[in-house]
Structures are given as C-alpha cells and as structure tokens.
Amino acid sequence: MNRIVLSATDLHVTFPSLRGRSEVRAVDGVDLEVRDGEILALVGASGSGKTTLSRALLGLERPTSGEVTALGKRLPTGGAELRRYRRRVQLVMQDPAGALNPKHSVYESVAEGIRLHRLVAEHNARGEDVTEVDLVARALSNAGLRPPEQFFLSYPHELSGGQRQRVLIAGALAVEPETIIADEPVASLDASLRGEILGLFLRLREQMRLSVMVVTHDLGLAWNIADRVAVMQSGRLVEVGTTEEVLLNPQHPYTRELLAALPSGQHRTGHEPAMKESEG
Ligand SMILES: Nc1ncnc2c1ncn2[C@@H]1O[C@H](COP(=O)(O)OP(=O)(O)OP(=O)(O)O)[C@@H](O)[C@H]1O
Numbered sequence: 001m002n003r004i005v006l007s008a009t010d011l012h013v014t015f016p017s018l019r020g021r022s023e024v025r026a027v028d029g030v031d032l033e034v035r036d037g038e039i040l041a042l043v044g045a046s047g048s049g050k051t052t053l054s055r056a057l058l059g060l061e062r063p064t065s066g067e068v069t070a071l072g073k074r075l076p077t078g079g080a081e082l083r084r085y086r087r088r089v090q091l092v093m094q095d096p097a098g099a100l101n102p103k104h105s106v107y108e109s110v111a112e113g114i115r116l117h118r119l120v121a122e123h124n125a126r127g128e129d130v131t132e133v134d135l136v137a138r139a140l141s142n143a144g145l146r147p148p149e150q151f152f153l154s155y156p157h158e159l160s161g162g163q164r165q166r167v168l169i170a171g172a173l174a175v176e177p178e179t180i181i182a183d184e185p186v187a188s189l190d191a192s193l194r195g196e197i198l199g200l201f202l203r204l205r206e207q208m209r210l211s212v213m214v215v216t217h218d219l220g221l222a223w224n225i226a227d228r229v230a231v232m233q234s235g236r237l238v239e240v241g242t243t244e245e246v247l248l249n250p251q252h253p254y255t256r257e258l259l260a261a262l263p264s265g266q267h268r269t270g271h272e273p274a275m276k277e278s279e280g
Pocket residue numbers: 015016024025026044045046047048049050051052053217
C-alpha cells in the first residue's frame with residue numbers, strides 16, 4: 001500500500017454556540033488518510049464540514065480533539081515547524097474567492113511563497129544554481145502557463161478564469177509541496193476549462209507524484225479524477241472507498257441521495273471521456 005502522507009484520527013472541530021444556538025460539530029470524529037500519489041475526493045453537500053476538515057488538515061483550524069499527522073509526524077501547533085508543514089501541504093482555493101491579489105502581478109503572486117520559504121537559498125545550498133526567476137518560471141510552466149515569461153507582468157484582470165486558476169496552482173507548486181488540498185478548484189469554470197484544470201491535476205500526480213485532496217460537492221468531478229472518494233455528512237465521513245465502489249455501488253443512503261441528485265444517468269455512463277489537458 002502507498003505510504004500515508006496525511007491523516008486525521010478521531011478528529012473533532014466544534015464551534016462554540018452563538019446567541020443561544022447549540023454548538024456546531026463541524027467535524028465530528030473523522031478518520032481519514034491521504035496516500036502518496038493519490039487523488040482523493042472529499043464530497044458532501046454545503047455545510048457538511050468539508051472546508052473545516054480541510055482547514056484542520058492544513059493547520060489553519062485547531063482541532064477540538066483528535067490528531068492530524070503528516071508523514072507520521074503530528075501537526076505542529078506553531079512557529080517555524082508549522083510554517084514548514086504548511087509548505088508541504090498547500091491549499092489551492094478557487095479564484096473567485098479572492099485568492100489572487102488583484103494588485104499583484106503573476107510574478108509577484110508566485111514568488112511570494114518562494115520568498116517566504118527561502119527556496120532559492122535552499123536550492124543553492126544543495127548546489128543547484130537557480131534564481132527566483134527560474135523557480136517562478138518553472139512553477140508557471142508546470143501549471144501549464146507557457147512560455148512562462150509571457151505571464152510574469154500580467155495582472156489577474158488581464159487573464160482568463162482558467163489562467164487565473166493556473167496561477168493559483170503555480171503558487172502552490174512553487175513551494176514544492178507533497179500534498180495539495182484543492183477547494184472546489186473548478187467550480188467557477190465552464191465545462192472545457194474544468195476538463196483542462198482537472199487534467200492538469202492528473203498530470204501533476206503522474207509527473208510530480210503529488211497527492212491531491214479535492215474538496216467538492218460535485219460527484220461528477222470525483223468520478224473523473226479521483227482514485228478514492230470520501231463522503232461527508234454533518235461532520236462525519238459516512239462512506240470511504242475507491243471511486244468505483246462508492247459511486248457505482250454506494251452503501252450509505254446519503255451517498256445514494258447525492259448520486260440521485262446528479263443529472264439523469266450521469267453517474268452510470270461515465271460522464272465525459274477521460275480528462276485531457278490541451279496544453280499539458
Ligand atoms: N468559524 C465558524 N464558526 C461557527 N460555525 C462555523 C464556522 N465555520 C464553519 N461553521 C459551521 O460548520 C459547519 C460546516 O461548515 P463548512 O464550511 O466546513 O462546510 P462545507 O461542507 O465546507 O460547506 P461549503 O461547501 O458550503 O463550503 C456549518 O454548519 C458551518 O455553518
């Protein structure tokens with residue numbers, strides 16, 4: 001079995017009650033593993049706790065109880081160790097969530113993480129003669145923005161939705177992570193761009209052996225790219241298995257409900273053909 005890169009054990013995140021309402025158990029006893037080189041889809045309806053679980057896995061939300069580990073080591077709670085951890089597990093948000101600073105050029109956006117984690121010095125210490133420009137260009141190119149120099153001085157408003165999403169992915173790739181958590185990475189894109197971005201994730205998994213956890217309410221997306229699917233309802237994982245097991249032979253009524261809500265026949269006929277990345 002592949003090595004486990006990220007795991008949650010009996011994880012709970014509870015938000016305190018507000019104005020007389022009862023407390024919210026956003027994550028309520030979750031056990032989950034992300035394995036080396038796999039694409040795992042975390043699916044569930046709005047409010048099921050997907051974002052809170054992701055934030056806890058990223059070290060952005062402190063669990064009420066339970067444990068998050070990366071490569072067998074417990075998630076650090078602060079300081080330089082947490083910064084190093086955040087480099088290994090990168091978040092890719094969707095662009096309309098304001099993830100790109102409109103005042104930053106593409107170069108500045110991608111260079112930010114490289115500077116924060118002092119990657120040029122790290123490469124140089126290993127005897128690699130690279131500059132910041134080289135690392136920014138490499139990340140953009142890996143995200144399918146080629147030739148990369150052409151994008152350096154562009155600003156978000158000058159780019160298409162798909163290109164902006166690729167800049168966000170390049171920013172994550174720039175710090176050379178092992179795992180990417182992508183929160184609804186294609187929700188705002190039209191069908192052909194969705195295919196391209198999903199194809200990019202598949203290629204990154206193949207070429208860079210990245211592990212990817214895709215957070216989505218879209219079972220069609222899970223079918224297209226995921227090796228395994230975890231289904232979340234009211235803070236709990238109600239079903240976890242291979243994509244075929246979960247989507248073709250769902251065991252839990254909630255998974256069946258989500259499948260029934262898909263446009264007719266979509267989950268049986270295999271949706272679109274396998275994703276291909278046009279520029280990749
Ligand atoms: N900071 C917070 N304070 C209080 N309650 C919160 C907080 N963040 C999330 N919640 C609640 O926790 C529950 C899970 O929310 P979460 O955003 O994790 O779900 P989700 O599945 O990601 O939803 P969506 O797909 O809409 O983003 C919801 O009931 C939400 O209202």
